[in-house]
Amino acid sequence: MGIVNVTPDSFSDGGRHAQTDAAVTHGLRLAAEGADLLDVGGESTRPFSEPVSADEELRRVTEVVRRLAAESGLPVSIDTSKAAVAAHAMELGAEIINDVTGLEGDPAMVAVARDSSAAVCAMHMQGTPRTMQVEPRYGDVVAEIHAYLAARRDTLVAAGIPPDRICLDPGIGFGKTHGHNLELMAGAGRFLDLGVPILVGHSRKGFIGKMVEQSLGRPATEADRDAGTAGAACGLAAAGVQIVRVHAVGMVRTALDLFATTRARGALAPGG
Secondary structure, eight states: OEEEEOOSOOTTTTTTTOSHHHHHHHHHHHHHHTOSOEEEESSOOSTTOOOOOHHHHHHHHHHHHHHHHHHSSSOEEEEOSOHHHHHHHHHHTOOEEEETTTTOSSTTHHHHHHHSSOEEEEEOOSSOTTTTTSSOOOSSHHHHHHHHHHHHHHHHHHTTOOGGGEEEEOOTTSSOOHHHHHHHHHTGGGGGGGSSOBEEOOTTOHHHHHHHHHHHTSOOOHHHHHHHHHHHHHHHHHHTOOEEOBSOHHHHHHHHHHHHHHHHTTTTSTTO
């Protein structure tokens, strides 16, 4: 899943693709690099970010969603927690609702998803973007998030959204410390028994930068974070995770293709 941020303030690439033409060009580039899905967002969910109105979010994403749905040849996802934005994006050709609030932030979101043919991705977040990094705490982070996601799956199914339209995301970096993120990455395979696709959005995040800096002994550049993201994506693929949401699609696609080829040939087996 390639990231198309149409925002001035996203944590990694805010402002680069804030104009419609730039965002569409970027999305088409990600498609050419090998993305399977495109995720368009018009509201930053970085730590301590402030929400924007539905009207402003729609102003940012409307033409981007319309054009990418028509021109990219890929399913387009709308990254939003607002039902009005999701509903309009569906009318423009989006096929997936990616909601960082687990479809809990807007009381109308579940109905919008149910009454459309959209797939949904429900993510775990402790708190809100404004508060989520203020001393996040868990007893067993993997077990607690597993239980939350299982409950969200069951709630969505009971509301009329079939399991084959549901994806779940443990929410790397959303109300988690560095240690929590590492535990979730290491335990990603434990979410597979939820019976629906698992999405992980680890791209360029702070824990990746910290690990790369420890390895290199210097501050991590964006390219360094992308390399770390690609390496971590291979670990997630080995654990069985089906979808990774990333910025540098070409690099990650190359790494995953090489990983898949070597695994298929048995080169990763002991003595292979």
